[in-house]
Amino acid sequence: MNQSTTGPFPGPSQRPDSTAVVGLQWGDEGKGKIVDLLADTHDGVVRYNGGANAGHTVVVEGQKYALHLIPSGILYPGKAAIIGNGVVVDPEQLLHELETLADRGVDTSGLLVSDRAHVVMPYHKREDEVREAVLRKTSDETEGRPGAVQAGQIGTTKRGIGPCYADKAQRSGAIRMGDLTRPEVLRTKLEIACRFKNNLLGGLEDDEGETFDPQALAARMEEVGRRLEPMICDTVYLLHEMLADNKRLLFEGGNATLLDVDHGTYPFVTSSVCSALGIGAGTGVPPQRIGRILGVMKAYTTRVGAGPMPTELHDQTADQIRHAGREFGTTTGRPRRVGWLDLVAVRYSAMVNGATCIALTMLDVLGGVGPIRVCTGYRIDGRTIDRFLPDGQALREAEPIYEELEGFEPFESTATDRQQLPDGARRLLDFIERHVGLPIEVVSMGPDRAQTLVHA
Numbered sequence: 001m002n003q004s005t006t007g008p009f010p011g012p013s014q015r016p017d018s019t020a021v022v023g024l025q026w027g028d029e030g031k032g033k034i035v036d037l038l039a040d041t042h043d044g045v046v047r048y049n050g051g052a053n054a055g056h057t058v059v060v061e062g063q064k065y066a067l068h069l070i071p072s073g074i075l076y077p078g079k080a081a082i083i084g085n086g087v088v089v090d091p092e093q094l095l096h097e098l099e100t101l102a103d104r105g106v107d108t109s110g111l112l113v114s115d116r117a118h119v120v121m122p123y124h125k126r127e128d129e130v131r132e133a134v135l136r137k138t139s140d141e142t143e144g145r146p147g148a149v150q151a152g153q154i155g156t157t158k159r160g161i162g163p164c165y166a167d168k169a170q171r172s173g174a175i176r177m178g179d180l181t182r183p184e185v186l187r188t189k190l191e192i193a194c195r196f197k198n199n200l201l202g203g204l205e206d207d208e209g210e211t212f213d214p215q216a217l218a219a220r221m222e223e224v225g226r227r228l229e230p231m232i233c234d235t236v237y238l239l240h241e242m243l244a245d246n247k248r249l250l251f252e253g254g255n256a257t258l259l260d261v262d263h264g265t266y267p268f269v270t271s272s273v274c275s276a277l278g279i280g281a282g283t284g285v286p287p288q289r290i291g292r293i294l295g296v297m298k299a300y301t302t303r304v305g306a307g308p309m310p311t312e313l314h315d316q317t318a319d320q321i322r323h324a325g326r327e328f329g330t331t332t333g334r335p336r337r338v339g340w341l342d343l344v345a346v347r348y349s350a351m352v353n354g355a356t357c358i359a360l361t362m363l364d365v366l367g368g369v370g371p372i373r374v375c376t377g378y379r380i381d382g383r384t385i386d387r388f389l390p391d392g393q394a395l396r397e398a399e400p401i402y403e404e405l406e407g408f409e410p411f412e413s414t415a416t417d418r419q420q421l422p423d424g425a426r427r428l429l430d431f432i433e434r435h436v437g438l439p440i441e442v443v444s445m446g447p448d449r450a451q452t453l454v455h456a
Ligand code: IMP
Pocket: 026, 027, 028, 053, 054, 055, 154, 155, 156, 157, 158, 159, 160, 161, 162, 254, 255, 256, 259, 268, 269, 270, 271, 303, 304, 305, 306
């Protein structure tokens, strides 16, 4: 991937390749806002992974929009908003988001969905719930036993993401968006799928739901397919045509690198490749077309769901950060786990993604919390290491080693230059840049588009 020297917001005379925006932590880094800011200098915004488990909040002129499936770029009239083949689409949720946006006067005509994106069906959501219930029970029964963490709940969003990706890999009976417009194919596939699902779920004592009727499901999905048909197309050719036409694409990562199924804290991860490495497979656009990879990170760490998080706090500072940062899930409303910034994790994520620069978000939230701690290494079995441990069991043993930095008071988020930030905030930025080895080119100090420092 090319190193870029043009910064995150190149002018119209510079036409570098496309841009990727990816989360460097466990999600909720504020990617939606960054994508929204960058959308202006791009021609299309593309999702390549995940599904309605992702939650992107964007505030435009005081109006808050919470999106799950639709790329944040939809808020720019006239931009293409593309859901690539690597996304798993809950078509009813998609229609719901489209209707909500249309009711608020947003033009959604730029939305296109890959015919190869897999469909999240009602049985996937039930399977997700039942699996979590079974895991909870197993976890209770095995508590205290070595290895029990592997049996514990993942704490999924229950949006059917894992079961849908599992069916994609399994192939038989898996349904793609294009199938919604082919009634005969859809019916046959649903017969196969319901036979498997009813047997699988019916055999589990934790399932109390009704059996799935393939005919009724087919009728329901055909109706959804009729409504979505105008948006369903071959997005691989579409994206390549756009690139051939000198159009600039913006790839919007869902979830985040530490939740990546290959490179995250497995098994406490989601089921897709969330890092920039997923763009090729999830869109059909090869990596050399991506010039800039913007890694988005918060000035502290949060996590939703289960799994290790070495810098987690359970004290008043955590409450203060949680409330100042409105750290409650966009998708599930769950309070997020909160902790100090973990730069071992961020440096690892930046390396895996090939990030070319950083967007730092939520800097304002640390105003007034007192001295700031930053994790720069782990102690494990009496040894000190500075490598991340992308494994749910191994990372549980890691004890953070902190450096303490002077804090800073709450400040007006109207700075237009790094020099206007409080001394303590500037020192934190310098510290992060030195430690990660990348420039911070965007600093977000509040939810609105205006509360942002660019080329920081
Ligand atoms: P799933 O993606 O619903 O299967 O959930 C797997 C894990 O990823 C759970 O711990 C979720 O809380 C977490 N997760 C999935 N998507 C996001 C996200 O966009 N932000 C934060 N956590 C997420």
